[in-house]
Amino acid sequence: MTDERGSRGRLHKLRSGLRRLRREAADKSHWAAERLLDRRICIGITGLSGAGKSTLISSLIYQLSHPDRAQLPGFAPALNGRLLGAELHPALDTGLPMFEYERCLDALTANPPRWPESTRELSAMELHVHLQGRRLGRSYRQTVILELRDYPGEWLMDLPLLRLSFAEWCRHQGSLLEAQPRANLAPELIARLNALRPAGPADPRELDLLWQDYRQFLRDCRGQLKLSYLQPGRALLDGDEYGVLPLPQLGHMTAAELEALPEGSVYKVVERRYQTYVEEKVTPFVESHFRHLDRQLVLVDLISTLFAGESSLDDMRQGFKHIADTFRYGNSGLLRKLWRPRIDRLVFAATKVDQVLAADHDALRQLLGQQLQQAFSGARHRGLPLYCEAIAAVRCSNESSRDGRRLLVGHDMDGRYLGFENAEILPHPPRDGDWQHYSGGLPPQLRPPAGIGREGYMPHIRMDALLNLLLGDKV
Ligand SMILES: Nc1nc2c(ncn2[C@@H]2O[C@H](COP(=O)(O)OP(=O)(O)OP(=O)(O)O)[C@@H](O)[C@H]2O)c(=O)[nH]1
Ligand SMILES: [Mg+2]
Numbered sequence: 001m002t003d004e005r006g007s008r009g010r011l012h013k014l015r016s017g018l019r020r021l022r023r024e025a026a027d028k029s030h031w032a033a034e035r036l037l038d039r040r041i042c043i044g045i046t047g048l049s050g051a052g053k054s055t056l057i058s059s060l061i062y063q064l065s066h067p068d069r070a071q072l073p074g075f076a077p078a079l080n081g082r083l084l085g086a087e088l089h090p091a092l093d094t095g096l097p098m099f100e101y102e103r104c105l106d107a108l109t110a111n112p113p114r115w116p117e118s119t120r121e122l123s124a125m126e127l128h129v130h131l132q133g134r135r136l137g138r139s140y141r142q143t144v145i146l147e148l149r150d151y152p153g154e155w156l157m158d159l160p161l162l163r164l165s166f167a168e169w170c171r172h173q174g175s176l177l178e179a180q181p182r183a184n185l186a187p188e189l190i191a192r193l194n195a196l197r198p199a200g201p202a203d204p205r206e207l208d209l210l211w212q213d214y215r216q217f218l219r220d221c222r223g224q225l226k227l228s229y230l231q232p233g234r235a236l237l238d239g240d241e242y243g244v245l246p247l248p249q250l251g252h253m254t255a256a257e258l259e260a261l262p263e264g265s266v267y268k269v270v271e272r273r274y275q276t277y278v279e280e281k282v283t284p285f286v287e288s289h290f291r292h293l294d295r296q297l298v299l300v301d302l303i304s305t306l307f308a309g310e311s312s313l314d315d316m317r318q319g320f321k322h323i324a325d326t327f328r329y330g331n332s333g334l335l336r337k338l339w340r341p342r343i344d345r346l347v348f349a350a351t352k353v354d355q356v357l358a359a360d361h362d363a364l365r366q367l368l369g370q371q372l373q374q375a376f377s378g379a380r381h382r383g384l385p386l387y388c389e390a391i392a393a394v395r396c397s398n399e400s401s402r403d404g405r406r407l408l409v410g411h412d413m414d415g416r417y418l419g420f421e422n423a424e425i426l427p428h429p430p431r432d433g434d435w436q437h438y439s440g441g442l443p444p445q446l447r448p449p450a451g452i453g454r455e456g457y458m459p460h461i462r463m464d465a466l467l468n469l470l471l472g473d474k475v
Helices: 002-037 053-065 101-108 157-161 166-177 187-196 202-222 255-259 266-286 302-308 310-329 333-339 359-373 379-380 434-439 463-473
Strands: 037-046 083-089 123-135 136-150 294-298 343-352 385-392 397-403 403-412 417-420
Touching: 037 053, 037 463, 053 083, 053 123, 053 136, 053 463, 157 266, 157 310, 187 202, 202 266, 202 463, 255 333, 255 417, 294 463, 302 310, 302 359, 302 463, 310 359, 343 463, 359 379, 359 385, 385 463
Parallel strands: 037 136, 037 294, 294 343, 343 385
Antiparallel strands: 083 123, 123 136, 397 403, 403 417
16 A cells, blocks of 8 residues: 555656646747847948937837837738837947937927937937747747937948949049039039149148038038938048048049059049058948948938939939949958848838828829839849838828818927928929929928827838838848
8 A cells, every 4th residue: 555655656756847848848849949039130220310210210110119009001910919019229339329219209299299300420220029929839939129220321321332432532522523413513623623733732721721612512412412322421520530521633644653652642642542541441330330230221212302303303213323333342352241132121201291282192103213223133133132111100180171272281490280292293303394394393391190199000111112122031
């Protein structure tokens, strides 16, 4: 009897031990599965100043962090309840300052609401997106870590410098300066640049004065003419004192002749500045930042560009083309080493489309697509998939009708209620006569909608479609 009881006890112990082992193994495999299923995606977000980066990042974080209030029917994990939420963490490995989400959210949810302040710094963050998954009848938690890096679009415009010698850059800039609309903006400055003799002795004071004026010229190109293909890009931001300016009058001097000029000549002095700028700013940016990106999102304020007129739209296309060339050249030599082309997806998005009627959103997307098609044809052939979208990170307008016509209603920056129509957007780059069509001017700047609040909804347009492009295949 005692023996029987003893062996029953041992059997019981053995069974419960086995159960415990099985439970631990299940836990461990659960943990291992979670680890295995975790994904990290590094997304670079860029756009020229004012393109809408800070607002978009804030909206993206907000939408993913509040699945109960998110309006993301086009993003499958949100629609079928798999999206559990998201938390923000510093991206410690990058050593970069954290994106100021709380400040941006404070502005957007204030009473009255404001736009986030303009930012100039590179920043990064990790968004841990939690999802519920089911496999073989068991549910598990999956965490996708989105590493988001926000950098000024002006830096992107510098990428072409990586493959241009100083002489090539000068000749290229020279051709831009002698064409409209640049030629008319600052004829006096352009004449001074043209008067610089490359072989003459450099006067550092004169070069510095010219640099200050050249920098102002670049800022006016952006501010007044809404041009985007502006180099050196960092000259548009504060803190760049490299003094790089183009010498448009290199004439027919060969590379060997330029090389043989004395060290104190204008050419040699500015060439050294150019090389230092590329070595200290452009190359480290590509090495430390760009090379880590899996995906790149480029935000474009296409509406402002379009309403600013033909030269502005042409200039944007040029900028795209030269950036695309950098991708294309990324398969050889130094650039190949720098790129290790890892970016597997390039997404362009026209922002602030709440400034035009919904009927025009598709035309905006098509127009953006056409702008890109030409520029990126080479990159496409190399298998780099391109996508384009038209979005509003924070929708500030609604549609209404008056006398049978559709119009947009919202509040201007002073809080006044407005109703306005926009010129119909043509789904192709305007041809000569078409420009007249856009002469009515840019739609008004709108204030974020009141009442988003920390507990409310953040209305948007097609952020779910954008999320699908950026993440859909990973979740
Ligand atoms: N109507 C509308 N306007 C927007 C939207 N997003 C941004 N804007 C406007 O665009 C301006 C610039 O937006 P930001 O998000 O600060 O742009 P940014 O690219 O971060 O700009 P910088 O920090 O200066 O480089 C805002 O102040 C708003 O006026 C949007 O979704 N809808
Ligand atoms: Mg910003």
